[in-house]
Amino acid sequence: MSDQGLTSLFVDPLLPRPEMTAESMRAAVEQLDASELPQFDADAVRGEPTFLPRWSLWVERNRFPAVMRRVHELELALPRTESLEESRAVAEEMSWLLHAVSERLPWTQRSTSRIGNE
Template structure:
């Protein structure tokens, strides 16, 4: 493991290809607590894609999880996002809410760039 990975500011693993198999394998390594959710959402996306005869549900699923992996593979980034999400639930002042939203957006943009996905909503 590199020094930057050891201090939490660097990636634990390279960003995988945006395939269900590669993303799942990365999750097993860096966020095993999210594998069950990944599997359930994958099943739902496959079913939706089949019933709609449209690949869009799978594209959304892959984009969402590529972003999640990009965030989780850098522990400091994942921790900061968790802190911001917890603080956002308690914020009372508009200026602070805006600052939190801006930092969350910056984290998502950085992760999206790492994952080579566009900035559209992953949800």
């Protein structure tokens, strides 16, 4: 997928990016897919250190309908592939797309640059 094709997927978000707080993230999850709230709440109770970063990725991915449509298309295409090369191409596009989602988040910018400077 070209950079232009990728950029076209990140248009018309369903809602603004929430703040990196449990309350803001919960409100966003509720707006995007209320059926995910039990899992969100269970994760919040466990207090895992990856709780907010993981859910912020979920929210970022789900804020853009075109991104989620493409991810869903790729998920459906993968089991129908007929060769290893075709499977790898589908998996590579999905990986590339999900990585592009994560790169949009401010906190991943800091993490990536820190890792790159080591």
